[in-house]
Amino acid sequence: MFHGLRNLRRIWRIVRTLARHDALSAFEPVKAHAGLRIVIWLLGTPRVRGARSRRPGEKLSAAFQELGPAFVKLGQALSVRSDLVGEELASDLAQLQDRLPPFPSDEARKTIEEELDCRLDEVFAEFDDEAVAAASIAQVHRAVTAEGEEVAVKVLRPGIEAAFNRDLDLIRWLAGIVARLHGTFDRLKPVEAVETFAESARIEMDLRLEAAAAQELQANFEDMDGFEVPTVDWRRTARRVLTSSWVDGVPIHDRERLEAEGHDLAEIVALMASVFFFQIFRDGFFHADLHPGNLLVDSKGRVHAVDFGIMGRVDRPTRRYLADMLYSFLIRDYNRVAEIHVSAGLVPADQSVDGFAQAARAIAEPILGLPLNQISLARLVGQLFQVTKRFRMEVQPQLLLLQKTMLVAEGVGRRLHPETNMWELARPLIEEWMIEQMGPQARVRETVETLSDALARLPKALGDLERTVDVLAQNRIQLDPETVAALRSEMAGRRETRGLWIAILALAALAAVLAWTQSGG
Numbered sequence: 001m002f003h004g005l006r007n008l009r010r011i012w013r014i015v016r017t018l019a020r021h022d023a024l025s026a027f028e029p030v031k032a033h034a035g036l037r038i039v040i041w042l043l044g045t046p047r048v049r050g051a052r053s054r055r056p057g058e059k060l061s062a063a064f065q066e067l068g069p070a071f072v073k074l075g076q077a078l079s080v081r082s083d084l085v086g087e088e089l090a091s092d093l094a095q096l097q098d099r100l101p102p103f104p105s106d107e108a109r110k111t112i113e114e115e116l117d118c119r120l121d122e123v124f125a126e127f128d129d130e131a132v133a134a135a136s137i138a139q140v141h142r143a144v145t146a147e148g149e150e151v152a153v154k155v156l157r158p159g160i161e162a163a164f165n166r167d168l169d170l171i172r173w174l175a176g177i178v179a180r181l182h183g184t185f186d187r188l189k190p191v192e193a194v195e196t197f198a199e200s201a202r203i204e205m206d207l208r209l210e211a212a213a214a215q216e217l218q219a220n221f222e223d224m225d226g227f228e229v230p231t232v233d234w235r236r237t238a239r240r241v242l243t244s245s246w247v248d249g250v251p252i253h254d255r256e257r258l259e260a261e262g263h264d265l266a267e268i269v270a271l272m273a274s275v276f277f278f279q280i281f282r283d284g285f286f287h288a289d290l291h292p293g294n295l296l297v298d299s300k301g302r303v304h305a306v307d308f309g310i311m312g313r314v315d316r317p318t319r320r321y322l323a324d325m326l327y328s329f330l331i332r333d334y335n336r337v338a339e340i341h342v343s344a345g346l347v348p349a350d351q352s353v354d355g356f357a358q359a360a361r362a363i364a365e366p367i368l369g370l371p372l373n374q375i376s377l378a379r380l381v382g383q384l385f386q387v388t389k390r391f392r393m394e395v396q397p398q399l400l401l402l403q404k405t406m407l408v409a410e411g412v413g414r415r416l417h418p419e420t421n422m423w424e425l426a427r428p429l430i431e432e433w434m435i436e437q438m439g440p441q442a443r444v445r446e447t448v449e450t451l452s453d454a455l456a457r458l459p460k461a462l463g464d465l466e467r468t469v470d471v472l473a474q475n476r477i478q479l480d481p482e483t484v485a486a487l488r489s490e491m492a493g494r495r496e497t498r499g500l501w502i503a504i505l506a507l508a509a510l511a512a513v514l515a516w517t518q519s520g521g
Contacts, residue, residue, distance in 0.1 A: 011170070014067060017066055017067055021059045021062045021066070022059050023062070023063040056089055057089040057092020057093050058095075061075060061093055064093075064096060068167070069157070069164065069167075072098050072136045073136060073137075073197065073200070074194075076098065077197035078197075087382055087383070090382075090404075094407070101134060102131035103157055103158060108139070108153075108155045109127070111158065112124075112153065114240075115239065115241045116236060116241065123145065123236050124144065124146065124153075124236075125145065127144075132152075137157060137204055138154050138160075138207070139154070139155060139157070140152050142246060143243075145233070149233075151233060151244060151246050152230070152244055152245070152306075153241065153242070153243050154243075156205065156240040161205055168198055172198075175191045175194045203309070203310075204310065207240060207241060208237065208238065208242075211232045211234070211244070213308040216285060217287065217308065218231065220282075220283045220285065221278070224274075226301070226303060227271065227303050227305070228247075228302050228304045230244035230304070232244050233245070248296075248299075249296030249299075250296060250297050250298075251292050251293055251295070252296065252297055253292030253412060255415060258297060266419075268301070269413045269417045269422055270420075270422075270425050272303065272409065273413070273422040274425075275303070276422070278429075280314060280319065280322070281319050281322070282433070284315060285313055285314075286312045286314070287310075287311060287405070288311055288401050288402075289307060290305070290405055290412070294306050295412065312402055312405065321344045322402075325337060326423075326430060327430055327431065327434060329360075329377070330368075332364070332365075332368060334358075334360045334361045335353070335354075338353045338356035338357040346393050347391045348391070348392050351391045351392065356391055359390070359391075362387075363380065363383040363387055364380055367379060367383075368380075373418055373419055373421050374421075375421055378403055378404075378410050379407070381403045385399070409422065
């Protein structure tokens with residue numbers, strides 16, 4: 001009871017804000033719910049000018065922006081859940097700008113000194129009071145270290161954790177109410193969506209985790225020319241402060257300025273296609289917030305990524321599924337698309353392969369039939385996720401995050417060089433990766449690795465078996481004497497022949513490799 005009363009004042013403000021922006025109509029169930037329509041009418045709140053003419057997602061984005069940081073992040077979290085809120089609403093929410101006025105530099109200085117447990121002038125020779133960027137969770141200042149290195153210092157907003165937890169508690173409570181209101185809300189899965197958002201926010205508010213992500217991404221690309229990740233200064237990094245090398249560059253969406261500086265835009269798009277491929281398929285670790293402001297091009301044409309608060313991971317089986325699926329779509333083999341989903345266990349075996357292939361064709365042909373530079377694999381994947389609900393496929397959250405990242409990457413590529421399709425540039429890399437990871441050599445390698453693992457576990461299995469026999473004997477549990485003798489004889493025999501079996505398996509693996517090589521593989 002007290003919990004509900006405590007939230008009433010905040011709820012009143014939220015509802016009035018949503019009503020002012022006509023944002024409650026963003027969800028079809030609201031229009032269908034008579035009680036909610038009456039509440040909106042009773043509010044009688046004057047609407048923001050032009051609100052009625054906006055799309056539902058634009059209304060909701062504007063309302064979330066006014067409601068503050070937690071709701072901005074909630075909107076961004078929902079923007080990757082096209083399976084829940086629909087493609088159009090998710091697309092509009094993806095445009096939600098995470099910008100807020102900067103907080104006073106005195107607060108930033110205080111946070112740095114508290115987190116690093118020293119005076120600011122002991123670690124920074126210079127510190128610019130004016131923030132170069134300010135978002136809902138943190139802001140960034142330029143500084144120079146005591147050693148003379150120019151750095152970017154990211155500082156969390158004062159009290160942001162408490163404010164987020166307060167709003168998050170309210171959002172959880174509201175999600176529970178919405179989930180119980182009416183069956184028409186079930187499709188939105190509000191409770192699950194809020195918990196996904198909560199986990200993402202928790203990670204973003206520990207800057208040590210962001211620093212670790214930056215360092216991992218940097219290590220993955222240390223041998224690749226043209227793509228750079230800032231170096232983390234761990235001495236000046238803590239939970240609420242992150243210090244990294246400073247990057248001077250032009251935002252990647254500023255085509256006019258890049259052209260004026262003489263950069264080859266087609267070359268930049270080709271580089272980004274390779275970077276995207278390597279992040280997803282080679283490493284399974286990708287930057288999931290690649291909006292244009294987080295990609296900068298320096299005077300030498302190198303692309304620098306910044307802001308690593310939102311990252312995604314894709315395990316090896318999922319990478320194989322993605323590569324096979326995307327390639328099958330590109331060559332329009334829709335039966336293969338369906339077989340991939342069934343064999344991967346993503347679609348139940350009792351579903352019709354032919355029916356799934358037909359659905360895949362229906363969504364792909366209108367997209368793949370466009371001119372090459374207009375083909376959007378991100379849109380195709382998004383529509384596939386919509387269709388798969390019919391076939392009882394549960395979409396994995398990391399794939400939704402990846403689909404959003406693909407959409408942003410496509411947008412950046414099209415703005416830079418409209419004549420180029422980045423997926424055609426990445427296609428040879430995907431084909432090569434598939435041969436390496438899924439061809440005969442890969443299968444032989446996996447077989448040998450599986451056998452090696454089994455052999456490595458064999459001594460423990462034999463030891464466990466011997467100990468079991470001893471325990472049975474010690475506890476006076478009677479076994480047939482011939483059974484005990486056979487067990488001990490088998491264990492002794494296995495020890496003596498273990499080396500022989502290893503040699504046989506090694507020869508078999510070698511023979512398989514030679515046979516594959518001779519067959520022209």
